Amino acid sequence: MALLKMKFTQQRRVRLAQGLWLLSWMAVLCGSFVFSLGVYLKIELLRRAEVMENTEIHVVPNILMLVGLASIGTNWMAGRVCQDSLDPSRFPRWKVFLLGWYAVAALICCLLVAVVVLSYALQGRLEESLKVGLRNGIRFYKDTDVPGRCFQKETIDRLQMEFRCCGNTNFRDWFEVQWVSNRYLDYTSKDIKDRIRSNIDGRYLLDGVPFSCCNPASPRPCLQYHLTDNNAHYNYEFQNEELNLYNRGCREALIDYYMGLMNSTGPGVLSVILIQMSVLLSLRYLQTSVEGATTQEQPEGDSEGFLLEKGVKETLEEAKVKILLLLKFGQVDPSAADGSPDAEKAPPSSS
Amino acid sequence: MALMKVKFDLKKRVKLAQSVWFLFWFAVMAGVLVFSMGLFFKIELRKRSELMDNNESHFLPNLLIVMGLLACGINAFGGKVCYDSLDPSKFVKWKPMLKTFLMGCVVFNVLLVVTALLCFIMRIPLQFTLAEGLRNGMRYYKDTDTPGRCYMKRTLDLMQIEFRCCGNDNYRDWFEIQWVSNRYLDFSAKEVKDRIGSNVDGQYLMDGVPFSCCNPGSPRPCIQQQMTNNSAHYSYDHYTEDLNVWKSGCRDALLSYYAFINTCLHFVYISGLQYVDSSLSTLANPEDPESESEGWLLEKTVKETFTDIMTKMKAMGKGGKVEEGGDEGGVATVS
Numbered sequence: 001m002a003l004l005k006m007k008f009t010q011q012r013r014v015r016l017a018q019g020l021w022l023l024s025w026m027a028v029l030c031g032s033f034v035f036s037l038g039v040y041l042k043i044e045l046l047r048r049a050e051v052m053e054n055t056e057i058h059v060v061p062n063i064l065m066l067v068g069l070a071s072i073g074t075n076w077m078a079g080r081v082c083q084d085s086l087d088p089s090r091f092p093r094w095k096v097f098l099l100g101w102y103a104v105a106a107l108i109c110c111l112l113v114a115v116v117v118l119s120y121a122l123q124g125r126l127e128e129s130l131k132v133g134l135r136n137g138i139r140f141y142k143d144t145d146v147p148g149r150c151f152q153k154e155t156i157d158r159l160q161m162e163f164r165c166c167g168n169t170n171f172r173d174w175f176e177v178q179w180v181s182n183r184y185l186d187y188t189s190k191d192i193k194d195r196i197r198s199n200i201d202g203r204y205l206l207d208g209v210p211f212s213c214c215n216p217a218s219p220r221p222c223l224q225y226h227l228t229d230n231n232a233h234y235n236y237e238f239q240n241e242e243l244n245l246y247n248r249g250c251r252e253a254l255i256d257y258y259m260g261l262m263n264s265t266g267p268g269v270l271s272v273i274l275i276q277m278s279v280l281l282s283l284r285y286l287q288t289s290v291e292g293a294t295t296q297e298q299p300e301g302d303s304e305g306f307l308l309e310k311g312v313k314e315t316l317e318e319a320k321v322k323i324l325l326l327l328k329f330g331q332v333d334p335s336a337a338d339g340s341p342d343a344e345k346a347p348p349s350s351s
Numbered sequence: 352m353a354l355m356k357v358k359f360d361l362k363k364r365v366k367l368a369q370s371v372w373f374l375f376w377f378a379v380m381a382g383v384l385v386f387s388m389g390l391f392f393k394i395e396l397r398k399r400s401e402l403m404d405n406n407e408s409h410f411l412p413n414l415l416i417v418m419g420l421l422a423c424g425i426n427a428f429g430g431k432v433c434y435d436s437l438d439p440s441k442f443v444k445w446k447p448m449l450k451t452f453l454m455g456c457v458v459f460n461v462l463l464v465v466t467a468l469l470c471f472i473m474r475i476p477l478q479f480t481l482a483e484g485l486r487n488g489m490r491y492y493k494d495t496d497t498p499g500r501c502y503m504k505r506t507l508d509l510m511q512i513e514f515r516c517c518g519n520d521n522y523r524d525w526f527e528i529q530w531v532s533n534r535y536l537d538f539s540a541k542e543v544k545d546r547i548g549s550n551v552d553g554q555y556l557m558d559g560v561p562f563s564c565c566n567p568g569s570p571r572p573c574i575q576q577q578m579t580n581n582s583a584h585y586s587y588d589h590y591t592e593d594l595n596v597w598k599s600g601c602r603d604a605l606l607s608y609y610a611f612i613n614t615c616l617h618f619v620y621i622s623g624l625q626y627v628d629s630s631l632s633t634l635a636n637p638e639d640p641e642s643e644s645e646g647w648l649l650e651k652t653v654k655e656t657f658t659d660i661m662t663k664m665k666a667m668g669k670g671g672k673v674e675e676g677g678d679e680g681g682v683a684t685v686s
Contacts, residue, residue: 184571234537
């Protein structure tokens with residue numbers, strides 16, 4: 001019993017071919033959309049690569065780019081097949097490729113689904129990577145004279161200003177790290193000597209933050225130093241001051257940004273999956289109906305189109321048998337040799 | 352003697368019509384682009400409108416928007432004429448309008464050139480408008496509790512961060528105004544009283560700048576306060592320190608940004624439209640539908656066309672003596 005059989009007149013076949021041609025070009029556009037989405041995501045991830053410890057999250061844009069390119073190629077081929085489908089002399093040469101085409105198209109759909117799943121699943125790994133990367137960035141903020149780390153200060157400053165965030169989890173992360181380079185500390189001054197002696201590692205820790213943490217929306221000029229000391233500033237209360245610095249941590253800000261990017265591309269990717277599936281099904285119908293028409297006496301007459309020639313179960317069993325035959329190819333001679341003596345014996349007995 | 356005569360057979364005419372039709376639609380796209388850039392320009396100016404002194408500067412984006420719309424309309428019409436040009440029955444209805452349409456295109460081109468000139472000239476008034484606006488902006492920086500001015504601090508800070516500039520001409524502009532609100536000054540402190548007493552207006556002036564002037568590329572944490580006092584900071588010399596705060600002033604930074612937008616507009620506009628108009632002139636003239644024909648820019652030479660126009664205008668002006676003028680014109684062309 002064929003699967004989802006449908007009758008096709010010549011008119012319907014022509015309509016199907018035309019519709020599929022348009023659909024395949026739309027799918028090419030969708031493929032290029034997916035590709036450009038992957039490129040955009042990759043560029044955004046690379047821009048902040050300095051505060052990320054590993055590149056595991058890059059698998060999402062990589063798959064998107066690969067799938068985009070593959071989709072452009074397969075759908076362009078579908079368009080060509082369409083164009084030749086109504087011409088009986090040119091259609092047979094495509095027959096060989098069609099099985100492979102179906103496999104590739106199904107693979108593309110699976111990969112797109114995998115991308116959507118991965119973009120949610122990898123959120124935890126992204127967070128870990130950012131945690132370590134930002135911690136290192138804050139630690140090396142002061143090393144503007146060390147080759148290889150001299151741009152950390154500028155990177156972190158620009159990151160905090162652009163994403164409106166301060167520190168890793170919040171602004172207190174800056175209290176635990178020496179972010180002023182030793183080159184600019186006057187070691188003869190009492191205040192500095194006190195601070196250095198106040199902790200085991202001999203670091204110059206202060207309750208202050210860099211200028212990039214300042215919030216421009218604050219009504220008063222930014223207070224960066226002596227943040228926990230209410231007496232150091234007029235009319236200042238540390239507990240109530242909300243607008244002075246950015247309240248968000250940079251890790252949270254970056255995660256929100258990237259998750260927002262990937263979530264907003266979710267619907268686009270899902271619609272691409274739908275279009276690809278419809279191209280696949282339509283091409284199968286077109287192929288079977290055209291083939292059915294050519295085998296009949298009247299090529300212009302009605303024919304039947306179906307998804308599978310036999311039912312799902314029977315097709316699977318046939319496929320299994322074929323695969324087993326291929327696997328047993330090495331053993332085919334002994335079984336043939338056993339078979340032929342039996343065959344030789346059989347005819348004399350029958351006659 | 353026709354000006355720049357070219358022979359056209361049917362195939363060539365078809366090709367010419369097709370390419371000119373394509374060029375017309377390209378010009379429509381250019382018109383759309385100019386319109387959208389005028390819109391973008393208008394929005395950008397509105398965003399910074401708090402820093403602008405008056406509304407005079409909106410003339411230029413309005414003009415660009417109008418020109419963009421006109422360009423779309425004229426070129427769409429031209430494209431339609433082109434489309435019909437190869438069908439003799441349809442072309443007949445356009446023929447009387449064609450000369451006026453061409454004249455309209457020439458006038459439009461002149462307007463374009465005028466717009467381009469204006470864009471260059473307006474730089475100077477824009478400069479003065481910006482200067483007044485920025486000075487006011489800096490004066491109102493501290494007024495975060497005054498309705499109508501409470502967003503000036505935020506606007507200025509964000510602008511200085513985005514355009515990488517400090518002050519009007521340079522960072523010293525901040526030394527001349529009080530940018531700390533009185534709400535945050537402890538008037539009982541000696542230092543504050545000294546500073547206020549040190550100038551006529553009783554303003555709290557200091558040699559410091561807001562945080563938005565800080566340059567992230569500086570190797571040391573930003574020095575905002577006591578900038579001219581070398582002994583206030585370790586290993587600091589304010590004469591040689593050039594990475595600490597942004598060196599350029601915001602007036603120059605904003606001007607270069609707007610000038611850049613302007614120049615982009617001109618190239619797109621002028622190149623697209625000039626080309627299309629000249630192509631249409633060559634197309635509109637072939638008379639005979641199917642056979643070979645000639646196309647030219649002007650039916651007679653430039654001199655003769657000009658004399659013709661002059662005689663026509665004189666004829667219109669003389670009114671009653673119109674036969675005499677017509678006879679003279681006729682005699683001139685025959686010889």
